[in-house]
Amino acid sequence: xxxxxxxxxxxxxxxxxxxxxxxxxxxxxxxxxxxxxxxxxxxxxxxxxxxxxxxxxxxxxxxxxxxxxxxxxxxxxxxxxxxxxxxxxxxxxxxxxxxxxxxxxxxxxxxxxxxxxxxxxxxxxxxxxxxxxxxxxxxxxxxxxxxxxxxxxxxxxxxxxxxxxxxxxxxxxxxxxxxxxxxxxxxxxxxxxxxxxxxxxxxxxxxxxxxxxxxxxxxxxxxxxxxxxxxxxxxxxxxxxxxxxxxxxxxxxxxxxxxxxxxxxxxxxxxxxxxxxxxxxxxxxxxxxxxxxxxxxxxxxxxxxxxxxxxxxxxxxxxxxxxxxxxxxxxxxxxxxxxxxxxxxxxxxxxxxxxxxxxxxxxxxxxxxxxxxxxxxxxxxxxxxxxxxxxxxxxxxxxxxxxxxxxxxxxxxxxxxxxxxxxxxxxxxxxxxxxxxxxxxxxxxxxxxxxxxxxxxxxxxxxxxxxxxxxxx
Numbered sequence: 001x002x003x004x005x006x007x008x009x010x011x012x013x014x015x016x017x018x019x020x021x022x023x024x025x026x027x028x029x030x031x032x033x034x035x036x037x038x039x040x041x042x043x044x045x046x047x048x049x050x051x052x053x054x055x056x057x058x059x060x061x062x063x064x065x066x067x068x069x070x071x072x073x074x075x076x077x078x079x080x081x082x083x084x085x086x087x088x089x090x091x092x093x094x095x096x097x098x099x100x101x102x103x104x105x106x107x108x109x110x111x112x113x114x115x116x117x118x119x120x121x122x123x124x125x126x127x128x129x130x131x132x133x134x135x136x137x138x139x140x141x142x143x144x145x146x147x148x149x150x151x152x153x154x155x156x157x158x159x160x161x162x163x164x165x166x167x168x169x170x171x172x173x174x175x176x177x178x179x180x181x182x183x184x185x186x187x188x189x190x191x192x193x194x195x196x197x198x199x200x201x202x203x204x205x206x207x208x209x210x211x212x213x214x215x216x217x218x219x220x221x222x223x224x225x226x227x228x229x230x231x232x233x234x235x236x237x238x239x240x241x242x243x244x245x246x247x248x249x250x251x252x253x254x255x256x257x258x259x260x261x262x263x264x265x266x267x268x269x270x271x272x273x274x275x276x277x278x279x280x281x282x283x284x285x286x287x288x289x290x291x292x293x294x295x296x297x298x299x300x301x302x303x304x305x306x307x308x309x310x311x312x313x314x315x316x317x318x319x320x321x322x323x324x325x326x327x328x329x330x331x332x333x334x335x336x337x338x339x340x341x342x343x344x345x346x347x348x349x350x351x352x353x354x355x356x357x358x359x360x361x362x363x364x365x366x367x368x369x370x371x372x373x374x375x376x377x378x379x380x381x382x383x384x385x386x387x388x389x390x391x392x393x394x395x396x397x398x399x400x401x402x403x404x405x406x407x408x409x410x411x412x413x414x415x416x417x418x419x420x421x422x423x424x425x426x427x428x429x430x431x432x433x434x435x436x437x438x439x440x441x442x443x444x445x446x447x448x449x450x451x452x453x454x455x456x457x458x459x460x461x462x463x464x465x466x467x468x469x470x471x472x473x
Contacts, residue, residue, distance in 0.1 A: 009226045010160055019160050020169055022219040023153050024176040026092070029212030030146055031180030033099055033205035034062070037106070039188045039277045039292035040198060042425055047198050048106070052426065054132040056402020059274050061136025062143035063395025066388060073246075075148040076384020080377065084156045085220045087380075091149035092213045098142025099206050105135035107199035147391065151383040156223065158371050158379065167319075167368040171310025174363045178299030178306075180208075181273070185296035189288060245378045249385060254373045254460060257451040258366060259389040261323060261444055265362050267393030268330050268440040269355070273298065274398055275405075276352075279337075279430045284348045294352055301356020302363075309364040319365035319372075319462040320452035326361030327444035329354060334441060338434035373460045393440075401433045408432055 009015045037044060037058075044050055050058070066072040079087040104110070110131040153173060161169040188201040249255055276295040280286050286294070313319050333355045336342055367383075374382040409428045416425055455462040 008229045009222065010230075015222065016160050016164065016169075019219055019222055020157060020173060022215050022222075023156055024173050025215040026088075026149070026212035026219075027153060027173060027177030028180040028183075029205075029208035029215075030095065030149055031177045032184050032208050033095070033102075033142060033202065034146060035181050035184035035273055036188055036201040036205050038274045038295075039185055039288075040192060040201070041275065041278045042281070042288065043192060043198055044106070046425065048108075048129060048131050050129055050132055052402045052405040052428070053399075054129050054402070056398045056400070056405075057128060058132045058136045058139065059271070059398035059402070060395045061139040062146075063391035063393075064136070064140040065144050066140075066147050066391040067395050070388065071144045072147050072151075072384045072388040072391060073381070074384075075144070076151060076381035079148075079152055079155060079380030079384065084152050084159070085223055087152040088149055088156070088216050089213070089220065091145040091152060092209060092216060094145030094148065095142050096145075096206065096209050096213075098138045098140070098145060099202060099209060101138030101141060102135050103138070103199050103202040103206065105131045105138060106202060107197070110134050143391070143394075147384075147387050151380055151387055154367055154383050155380050156219070158368075158376070160226075162371070162376070165311070165314055166371065167310040167313040167364060168307055169310075170367045171306040171308075171360075171364040174367070175299075175303040175306035175360070178302045181299040182296045182303070185273075185277070185292045185299070189292055246381060246385075249374060249378060249382050252373060254451060254454045254458065254462075255370075255382065255386075257447050257454060258370060258373075259386045261327070261362075261447040261451065262366060262386050263390045263393040264440045264444040264447065265327065265330065265366075266390050267397045268334065268437045268444070269298075269359055270394055271397040271401055272334075272355075272437055275401060275430070275433065278428070279433075280348055282428055283340075283430055284343055284345055286345060286348070294348055297349065297352045298356045298359060301353050302360045305357060305360035306364045309360050310368070313365050313368065313465075315465050317462075317464040319369045320448065320455050321463065322361050322365040323369075324445065324448035324452060326358045326365075327441055327448050329358035329361070330441035330444060331438050333358065334434050334438035338431045338438065340429070340431060369460075369462050372462060397436075397440075401436065404432055404436070405430075 041055055044058075045052065045055055075087070075091075078090070108131070154170065157169050157173050158166060184201070187204070191200040191204065192198055194200070273295055277288070277291045280291040280294050281288050284291075309322060313322060333351050336347070336351055370382055370386065371379060405428050409430065409432055411427045411429050413427060414425050415422055451462070454460075
């Protein structure tokens with residue numbers, strides 16, 4: 001294998017970190033829209049006359065096309081065939097289209113009618129609000145672009161940091177993206193109160209996506225320059241991606257252990273965030289003005305700790321062990337959230353911070369681990385397949401939680417007067433949903449243990465330091 005030439009742009013520490021900043025800024029803009037409606041669950045239900053099931057239905061829309069139309073798998077093929085630059089720009093344009101449709105529905109342009117959703121004449125949902133259906137459709141299109149950009153960003157970071165600070169870089173990219181999640185916890189309610197417009201956060205999100213497009217175009221310029229340098233030096237991939245490579249990826253047990261661990265872990269975190277503000281308002285008796293700040297501690301914890309754990313993984317290894325520890329913390333957090341008597345504000349804050357630690361541990365080790373078991377020319381498709389599995393959880397779990405809340409957890413209703421309108425607020429007991437989330441954590445522990453055992457058998461080096469491992473090759 002040809003050695004890396006010392007004067008390529010990738011070997012410039014300054015250039016590498018500039019690339020990371022550019023990609024991460026776009027991630028921030030992307031994540032804002034992903035969670036911008038979470039603090040407004042009650043407002044969506046009262047202003048658009050949605051039930052919790054319809055809110056869960058809307059949230060589940062994020063994964064529809066990625067799961068059922070295999071758009072994520074196609075995204076990975078596009079990435080490996082056409083490259084990071086083309087895929088990233090395409091993903092941002094798809095996100096913008098989805099955001100505009102989502103805005104149109106939530107801004108009230110659809111009306112208050114309902115549709116009865118059926119498949120082959122069998123009713124799958126009771127009559128569902130038109131606005132919820134169209135908003136979910138827009139969220140689904142956005143989800144295609146969002147997940148496509150996520151795998152492109154991962155591959156871009158690995159390309160620029162392979163053999164160097166890879167886990168640290170991936171950790172920083174992931175954690176800075178969580179700034180977008182934090183902003184989505186802090187800003188939507190003040191925006192709504194300022195404008196009396198429930199769609200205001202989506203307008204902000206569209207503006208941020210346009211900024212993200214501009215920053216990514218700067219990355220395109222730098223990555224193209226690196227391509228030219230490597231071509232001049234004769235540094236090209238040994239082989240191109242082939243469709244038959246999907247079979248090779250799918251036959252790898254460690255790959256599937258990581259994929260299943262991924263869907264279990266993220267199903268216990270991201271859907272939780274969608275319902276967390278309402279949970280904190282109702283269980284911990286916190287005002288809605290303050291409630292969104294508590295879930296925001298989760299991405300801030302991840303922002304600080306993911307790079308730390310990524311740096312530890314680079315220098316010390318123990319990726320499989322780190323994923324196991326993160327899954328254990330996940331179980332502890334959700335079990336404690338499920339106990340009705342633990343309802344003080346300090347408990348809520350402490351548990352969200354602990355969840356932030358778990359949220360930092362697993363991704364900091366998981367994504368670099370994939371690069372150790374899958375060759376680089378197949379990485380885009382491998383990440384896409386993992387994200388496809390993950391999207392089953394991101395699609396199904398919010399729908400499950402919304403259904404469970406409406407079916408088993410309603411404790412009553414209260415009436416509030418806001419802006420001269422009488423709004424009926426449904427009250428819920430969140431014990432059962434928290435136990436469901438804890439169940440995902442228990443299964444995560446099992447698959448983290450299986451991954452660790454498989455690494456011991458096959459010698460992938462998941463427990464070895466990233467930097468030393470690369471230098472030895």
